[in-house]
Amino acid sequence: MTAMPSAQHYVRLSGxxxxxxxxxxLDIYVEAMRYPPGTAEQRAPMWLTHVLREGWRSVAALDDEGRLVGIAYGYRGKPGQWWHEQVRRGVVEREGEQTAATWLDDYFELTEIHVRPGAQGRGTGEDLLRMLLDGVPDSRVLLSTPEGDSRAWKLYRRVGFDDVLRQYRFTGDPRPFAVLGRALPLE
Ligand SMILES: CC(C)(COP(=O)(O)OP(=O)(O)OC[C@H]1O[C@@H](n2cnc3c(N)ncnc32)[C@H](O)[C@@H]1OP(=O)(O)O)[C@@H](O)C(=O)NCCC(=O)NCCS
Known part of the structure; x- marks a missing residue:
C-alpha cells in the first residue's frame, strides 16, 4: 500500500x-472497498441521482495539493428509496412495526464514507463522519456495512453506533451486512 499524505483540510462539497x-x-471508493475496477462505471449514475435527494450533503478530505483523500455523503432517508425499503423489511420482520417506525421515521442515511487506503488510520474517517453529521436536522443516523472486523466497524462503534440489524442480506448481494444507527446529534 502506498503511503499518502494526510488530509490537510476538509470542505463541504456542493452538488x-x-x-x-x-x-x-469513485476511485477512492473502489480502492477502499477493494471492488473490481468496473464498479466505478456501474455506481456513477446512482451517486449522481443521490445528489438530487432531499437533505443530500457531502464532505471531502483534501491533501495539500487539493487531491481527494476521503469522501463522505448521505441524505434524508425516505419511504420509496431502495435502501429504506430493504432496511424496513428487515426491521419489521425481526423487531416489528414499532421499532421500524422508531428508527426509520426521521433519519439521515450515511450512504458512503471512504478514505484512500494509504491515508487511513489517521483520524480522517472520524473527521469526515463528524463534519458530515454536524448540523443534520434528522433525529437519527443509519448506515449499513459488511459484517466483519474492519476499520469501519471500529470507527462506528467508537462514535456510538448501535446494532439495528445484524447478519442482514440485502436483495442481490450475497454478503451479510449490519445496519447500525444512533441518535443525533453526536456528542
Ligand atoms: C472506514 C474508513 C472510512 C475510516 O477511515 P479512517 O481514516 O481509516 O478512520 P480513522 O482514522 O478515523 O479511524 C481509524 C483508526 O485511526 C485511529 N486514529 C484516529 N485518529 C487518529 C490520529 N489523529 N492519529 C492516529 N491515529 C488515529 C483510530 O484509533 C483508528 O485506529 P484503529 O482502526 O486501529 O482502531 C476507512 O478505513 C475506509 O475507507 N475503509 C474502507 C472502506 C469502508 O469500509 N468504508 C465504509 C463502508 S460502510
Missing amino acids: EEFRSRLREA
Missing part, C-alpha cells in the same frame, strides 16, 4: 463540486 470530483471519489 456541482461533487459532480466534478465524481471520478476521483
Whole structure:
C-alpha cells in the first residue's frame, strides 16, 4: 500500500463540486472497498441521482495539493428509496412495526464514507463522519456495512453506533451486512 499524505483540510462539497470530483471519489471508493475496477462505471449514475435527494450533503478530505483523500455523503432517508425499503423489511420482520417506525421515521442515511487506503488510520474517517453529521436536522443516523472486523466497524462503534440489524442480506448481494444507527446529534 502506498503511503499518502494526510488530509490537510476538509470542505463541504456542493452538488456541482461533487459532480466534478465524481471520478476521483469513485476511485477512492473502489480502492477502499477493494471492488473490481468496473464498479466505478456501474455506481456513477446512482451517486449522481443521490445528489438530487432531499437533505443530500457531502464532505471531502483534501491533501495539500487539493487531491481527494476521503469522501463522505448521505441524505434524508425516505419511504420509496431502495435502501429504506430493504432496511424496513428487515426491521419489521425481526423487531416489528414499532421499532421500524422508531428508527426509520426521521433519519439521515450515511450512504458512503471512504478514505484512500494509504491515508487511513489517521483520524480522517472520524473527521469526515463528524463534519458530515454536524448540523443534520434528522433525529437519527443509519448506515449499513459488511459484517466483519474492519476499520469501519471500529470507527462506528467508537462514535456510538448501535446494532439495528445484524447478519442482514440485502436483495442481490450475497454478503451479510449490519445496519447500525444512533441518535443525533453526536456528542
Ligand atoms: C472506514 C474508513 C472510512 C475510516 O477511515 P479512517 O481514516 O481509516 O478512520 P480513522 O482514522 O478515523 O479511524 C481509524 C483508526 O485511526 C485511529 N486514529 C484516529 N485518529 C487518529 C490520529 N489523529 N492519529 C492516529 N491515529 C488515529 C483510530 O484509533 C483508528 O485506529 P484503529 O482502526 O486501529 O482502531 C476507512 O478505513 C475506509 O475507507 N475503509 C474502507 C472502506 C469502508 O469500509 N468504508 C465504509 C463502508 S460502510
